Amino acid sequence: MAHIVIIGNGIAGITCARHVRKQGGDQITVISGETEHFFSRTALMYIYMGHMKYEHTKPYEDWFWEKNKIDLVFDFVTGIETGAKSLQLKSGKKIKYDKLVLATGSQPNKFGWPGQDLPGVQGLYSYQDLETLEKNTGNCKRAVIVGGGLIGIELAEMLASRKIPVTFLVREKSFWDLVLPAEESAMINRHIVEHHIDLRLDTELKEIKAGPDGKASAIITSTGEEIPCQVVGLTAGVHANIDLAKSFGVETKRGILVDDHLQTNLPDVYAIGDCAELRNPLPHRKAIEQVWYTGRMMGETLALTLTDKPTRYVPGIWFNSAKFLDIEYQTYGSVPAIASEGVDSFWWEHAAGKKGIRINFDQATGTVLGMNAMGIRQRHEVWDGWIRQKTKVDRVINELEKANFDPEFFDTCEQEIRAAFSTQFPYFEIEKKRKKKLFGIF
Amino acid sequence: MRAIQLTGLALFILGFGLFLASFFMADYKISRSDFDKVVAHEGKTQGILTFTPEIVDTEYSTNFGFVGTIQKGINTYNRQQMMLFALKESEINLLISELGPPPYTFSLEMLNYIYPKINTSTIFKRRKMEEYGNWLEGRKYDSREALKKDLMSVANTINDYGIISEVGIDRYKARDIRYEATKLASHGPIKSSPGLFLALCYLLPIIGAMMYLLPKNKLDGPAGIKNNGIFHSALKNKGWLGIMLGSFLIVFYIILYFFPEYMTEWIIMVDPVSQLLKNSDASRFFLYGFIYTLCILVMGVRMFIKYRHSKYQIMRTISVMFFQTAFAFLIPEILLRLNQPYFDFKNIWPLDYDFFFDNELNQLISSGSLGIFMLGWGIALIIIAVPVFVYFFGKRWYCSWVCGCGGLAETLGDPFRQLSDKSLKAWKIERWMIHAVLAFSVVMTGGVLYTYWSGNSWLGVIDSYTLREVYGVYIGAGFAGVVGTGFYPLMGNRVWCRFGCPLAAYLGIVQRFKSRFRITTNGGQCISCGNCSTYCEMGIDVRWYAQRGQNIVRSSCVGCGVCSSVCPRGVLNLENRDEEGRFGQPILIGNDSIKVEA
Ligand SMILES: Cc1cc2nc3c(=O)[nH]c(=O)nc-3n(C[C@H](O)[C@H](O)[C@H](O)COP(=O)(O)OP(=O)(O)OC[C@H]3O[C@@H](n4cnc5c(N)ncnc54)[C@H](O)[C@@H]3O)c2cc1C
Numbered sequence A: 001m002a003h004i005v006i007i008g009n010g011i012a013g014i015t016c017a018r019h020v021r022k023q024g025g026d027q028i029t030v031i032s033g034e035t036e037h038f039f040s041r042t043a044l045m046y047i048y049m050g051h052m053k054y055e056h057t058k059p060y061e062d063w064f065w066e067k068n069k070i071d072l073v074f075d076f077v078t079g080i081e082t083g084a085k086s087l088q089l090k091s092g093k094k095i096k097y098d099k100l101v102l103a104t105g106s107q108p109n110k111f112g113w114p115g116q117d118l119p120g121v122q123g124l125y126s127y128q129d130l131e132t133l134e135k136n137t138g139n140c141k142r143a144v145i146v147g148g149g150l151i152g153i154e155l156a157e158m159l160a161s162r163k164i165p166v167t168f169l170v171r172e173k174s175f176w177d178l179v180l181p182a183e184e185s186a187m188i189n190r191h192i193v194e195h196h197i198d199l200r201l202d203t204e205l206k207e208i209k210a211g212p213d214g215k216a217s218a219i220i221t222s223t224g225e226e227i228p229c230q231v232v233g234l235t236a237g238v239h240a241n242i243d244l245a246k247s248f249g250v251e252t253k254r255g256i257l258v259d260d261h262l263q264t265n266l267p268d269v270y271a272i273g274d275c276a277e278l279r280n281p282l283p284h285r286k287a288i289e290q291v292w293y294t295g296r297m298m299g300e301t302l303a304l305t306l307t308d309k310p311t312r313y314v315p316g317i318w319f320n321s322a323k324f325l326d327i328e329y330q331t332y333g334s335v336p337a338i339a340s341e342g343v344d345s346f347w348w349e350h351a352a353g354k355k356g357i358r359i360n361f362d363q364a365t366g367t368v369l370g371m372n373a374m375g376i377r378q379r380h381e382v383w384d385g386w387i388r389q390k391t392k393v394d395r396v397i398n399e400l401e402k403a404n405f406d407p408e409f410f411d412t413c414e415q416e417i418r419a420a421f422s423t424q425f426p427y428f429e430i431e432k433k434r435k436k437k438l439f440g441i442f
Numbered sequence B: 001m002r003a004i005q006l007t008g009l010a011l012f013i014l015g016f017g018l019f020l021a022s023f024f025m026a027d028y029k030i031s032r033s034d035f036d037k038v039v040a041h042e043g044k045t046q047g048i049l050t051f052t053p054e055i056v057d058t059e060y061s062t063n064f065g066f067v068g069t070i071q072k073g074i075n076t077y078n079r080q081q082m083m084l085f086a087l088k089e090s091e092i093n094l095l096i097s098e099l100g101p102p103p104y105t106f107s108l109e110m111l112n113y114i115y116p117k118i119n120t121s122t123i124f125k126r127r128k129m130e131e132y133g134n135w136l137e138g139r140k141y142d143s144r145e146a147l148k149k150d151l152m153s154v155a156n157t158i159n160d161y162g163i164i165s166e167v168g169i170d171r172y173k174a175r176d177i178r179y180e181a182t183k184l185a186s187h188g189p190i191k192s193s194p195g196l197f198l199a200l201c202y203l204l205p206i207i208g209a210m211m212y213l214l215p216k217n218k219l220d221g222p223a224g225i226k227n228n229g230i231f232h233s234a235l236k237n238k239g240w241l242g243i244m245l246g247s248f249l250i251v252f253y254i255i256l257y258f259f260p261e262y263m264t265e266w267i268i269m270v271d272p273v274s275q276l277l278k279n280s281d282a283s284r285f286f287l288y289g290f291i292y293t294l295c296i297l298v299m300g301v302r303m304f305i306k307y308r309h310s311k312y313q314i315m316r317t318i319s320v321m322f323f324q325t326a327f328a329f330l331i332p333e334i335l336l337r338l339n340q341p342y343f344d345f346k347n348i349w350p351l352d353y354d355f356f357f358d359n360e361l362n363q364l365i366s367s368g369s370l371g372i373f374m375l376g377w378g379i380a381l382i383i384i385a386v387p388v389f390v391y392f393f394g395k396r397w398y399c400s401w402v403c404g405c406g407g408l409a410e411t412l413g414d415p416f417r418q419l420s421d422k423s424l425k426a427w428k429i430e431r432w433m434i435h436a437v438l439a440f441s442v443v444m445t446g447g448v449l450y451t452y453w454s455g456n457s458w459l460g461v462i463d464s465y466t467l468r469e470v471y472g473v474y475i476g477a478g479f480a481g482v483v484g485t486g487f488y489p490l491m492g493n494r495v496w497c498r499f500g501c502p503l504a505a506y507l508g509i510v511q512r513f514k515s516r517f518r519i520t521t522n523g524g525q526c527i528s529c530g531n532c533s534t535y536c537e538m539g540i541d542v543r544w545y546a547q548r549g550q551n552i553v554r555s556s557c558v559g560c561g562v563c564s565s566v567c568p569r570g571v572l573n574l575e576n577r578d579e580e581g582r583f584g585q586p587i588l589i590g591n592d593s594i595k596v597e598a
C-alpha cells in the first residue's frame, strides 16, 4: 500500500484522488492551502452574484472524504525533500509520501503595471480573491477590468450583477478574438454593451494610480484616458503555479514538464491540471490547457498509472464551453480564430443576433473539423462522433437535428441553417425536410 | 420604471395590509332566531342559552370574544349533559353487588335494576348499554371483577363516544356552530360592502404586483437566468422577510383548516364572487380556491417574465395556470351551480384522498350518468392516465404541468426553490417518508372501501372513520397545507411533493422503472458548478450525475426543467427517448486514455 500525496484539491487533484480510491486501498492524502474541501472554481462567480452560497459549490458533501478514506490536509506545502520523500508544511508538520502529485493550478498574470499591487487591485482565481473582492466592492462607484478573456467577462458580469458600473479594457480589437472567430466575437461585443458594460476594445492598461488613502483611485489607459475607479480587476490570463516545483528541482518551462504518463523528470513525482505542461502534446491539443476538463481527464488518467496500470494520457477531440453573460458557447473539435489554409468555415447567425453556428470543414475532403455554437446547445456525443469519424459536412448539415440539445419547445433553427448552408456552399446536396418531434413522440 | 415598481409595491402592501386589517374590522351580534337556525335543534339551543344567555343579542367587538363565548356555552352545556347522561361506576357497582353466587351469566335484562325506564336519563343509559354492550349478552363470568371490567369498558366507550354526539354538541357540530354563527353575527363595513373590500383587498395587490413585475421585463436586462442576489435576499434565503412570510402562511393554513370561524370576514368578502359563480355564499374552501388561483395567475405572470428566454418554462406555466383556473376553480363551481357534484377533473387519488369516501361515492352514484362518468374518469386517471402518460413523458406531465399543488409550487413557490435540502440524508428521509404516506393512503382508502361495502367500520385495530380522520388532519391538512405551503420560504417549494404526496410516490415509481423520460447529461461538458443542484426544488443532487456523465433518472424529478435552464454549460436536457440506454453508463466523453467509469 503506497502513500499517494496530492498537492492541490482542485478538479485535477481531487479527480485523481477519487480514481485512485476506486482502484484500490492506497493511502491518499490531499493537501491544499486554499479551502478545506474541494469546491468548484468555475462557480466562484455565482457565489458573488448570489446565485449560490459557498457550500453549494462543493461537489461532494463533507462526509464524502472520510467515507472514501481520502485524508484532507488544510495547509500549505512550503518545501519538498525528494530524497527523503517528505513534504514540509507551513504549520511545521511533515508528511512523507511514496508518490507525489503536483496539482497546484494557476495564478493570475500580472504584467508589471505600475500600481498593480495597490489595495483595490486584484485578480480572480482563488476563494480568497473572492473574499477580497467582496471587501473591495463594498463601496465602489466604478470598477475597471483589464483583460478580455473568460475570467474577465465573468468578473464584469459579477460586478454588473451588483449594479457596479464596469469599464472593461480589452487589448484586442474584438473580445477574445485570439480564440473566437470574428462573427462570434462581434456577437459577444454587442452583448457586453447590451449589458451596459463600458467595453473598451483595443485599449490597454498603462498605469494604476493611488488616491490619498493609498488605494487604487484611477487607471490610465493606453490612449491616455484617466478613468476614476475604486476596484481594478486584473484578468489578463493565468500562468501555471510552478514556484514550489521549481524550488526542488522539477524541470519546468511555462508549466511543470511532464511526459506522456504525466510524470515529471523526477521519479514518483507527477503533475496534472493547470500546472502541467506536456512535453509532447498531441497534434490537436496544446501543451498547457488551463481548463476544467483537462484537469479532470489528467486526474482520471494518472490515477491508473499511480495504481500500477501505466496509462498514457491521450485526450480525445477537443471540447469546451463557456457562458458570456446570457449567451452560451460550446465548441467541439478545432475552430481557430482564423480558419487555416484549406479549411472552409460556414457561419450562420440568427436574425436576432444571439444565436449562431459555425462549422469548419476540410475544403478538399468535406470532412467536418470542428464547430462553435452560440446560444444553441449541441450534443457532445454526436459531434464527438462526427468529428472522430471524419463525417462529411453535407451529412452533418442534413442530420443536424441529431445534435440539437436545446430544451423542448425551443425554436429550432436547423431549416434556416440548412438554407444558409445551401446558399454559401451550393455544391453540396442539402435536403429540405424534417420537423423535430413534439415531446419526442409525435 | 423604478417609480412604477415602487408605486406597485406600495399598492401591494396597502392592499395586503387592508386584507390583514379586515380580520379585525367587524363587530359581532347574533339574534336568538339566527342562533336557533345555526344549532338547528330547539332543545340544544335552549340548553346552551340557559347557562350562557349572553351568546345572543349581545354585541362583541372581536371575533375572539364572540367565539369564546359560544365555546364556553357549548362546553357548559356539554358538561351538564355529561352529568345527566354519563354512566357511573357507582351504578355498575350497584349492579354487581346484587349478583347471586357464581358463575355469573350476564343478561341485558339485569340492566333493568340500575336503569329502569323511568326518566330520560335512565332510558338513554339503558338504550346505550343495549347498543354498545349487546355482545355481553349470555356471557359467563367466574368472578365479579371480570364482569365489572367488561361492563366498565362498555360504559367508558359510551361516555367517550356515545353521549356528546347524541345529546350534546360534538366537536364537528361545535366547529360548524362557531363558524356559521360568527358569519351570521358579523356586521360592519365588510358585511355591508363586501364588493368594495373585495376590490381594495384583491385588486390593489394584483395591480400593485403587476406594476412591480411587468417593468422587470426591461429593468432586469436581456432575457436570461435571473438569479442575481437570491442568496443575499431577506426573502429568498430564510432572512427576516422569509421567516415572516412563512409564519403568515403557517398561521393562515392553521386558521383555514382548524379555526375557520376566525376568517369569516375574509369569506364574506368573496361572497359576491361566489354568488356570481354558483348563486350561493362562499365557504372557506371557496375563499382558499380563489386566493390560490389568484396566486398562481399573478405569480405565473412573474414566471413569464423571469423565464422569458425559455419556452419550456413558459409553456408549462401557461399549463398550470390554465388547469388551476379552469379545472380546479371554475368548472367545479359551475358544476355546483348546475346542481351537479363538485368535481375536479384533474385531481387524482391518492392526492385526492377522499375520492373513495362513502359520501363522495354516494354523491357521484346518485348523480346520474354524469356522476358515473366522473367516477369512471377518476378511476381511469388512476389506472390508465398515470402509467401511460408517465411512460411517455415522465411524471412531469402531472407534477409540473397539471397539478394544483405543483402549480402553486411552480409559481408562488418559485422564488424559494433553492431552499430544498440536497443532502443524501434528506434523500433517505424522503424515500422513507413519501412511501410511508403512500402506504398510509392505500390502507386508509382500503379501510374506507371495506366499510363502504361491508358496513363494518372496525378494522381490527382501529376503525375506518378514525383512520380517515387522522389521515385528513395530519396528511391532508397538516402536511399538504400547513407544512407543504407554509414552509415554502423555509424549506423550499416542494416539501409536500417531495416528502408527502402519495400520488407523487406512485407517479415516481412508474417514472423510475418504466418510462422514456430522463434528463440527459451532455457528454463531458459539466463543470460541477452546482447551479443545477441548487435550483432543483426536489433536492436532487443533479450535479452528482452530471459531473460523472450519467443521465438523471430519479423517481422524484418533477421535470420542472429548471436544472436545465440554469445550467451555464448546456449540460442538461429533459428528454423522452427510447428506454434503452436511459440510465446510461457513467462515462465522460473526451478522454481517450481510458474508458473511465467516473
Ligand atoms: C473564475 C474562473 C472561472 C473558470 N471557469 C472555467 C470554465 O468555465 N470552464 C473551464 O473549463 N475552466 C474554467 N476555469 C479554469 C479552471 O477552473 C481551472 O482550469 C481548473 O480549476 C484547474 O484545476 P486544477 O486542479 O489544475 O487547479 P486548481 O483548481 O487551481 O487547484 C490548485 C489548488 O492547489 C492549491 N495549492 C497550490 N499550491 C499549493 C501549495 N504549495 N500547498 C497547498 N496547496 C497549494 C491551490 O491553493 C489550489 O487550491 C475557470 C477558472 C477561474 C478562476
Ligand code: SF4
Residues within 6 Å of the ligand: B519, B532, B535, B536, B537, B538, B539, B540, B542, B552, B556, B557, B558, B559, B560, B561, B562, B563, B564
Ligand atoms: S432534476 Fe431538474 S427537472 Fe427534475 S425536479 Fe430537479 S430541477 Fe426539476
Ligand code: SF4
Residues within 6 Å of the ligand: B525, B526, B527, B528, B529, B530, B531, B532, B533, B542, B543, B546, B547, B566, B567, B568, B569, B570, B571, B572
Ligand atoms: S449546472 Fe450544469 S455545469 Fe453546473 S453542475 Fe449542473 S450540470 Fe454541471
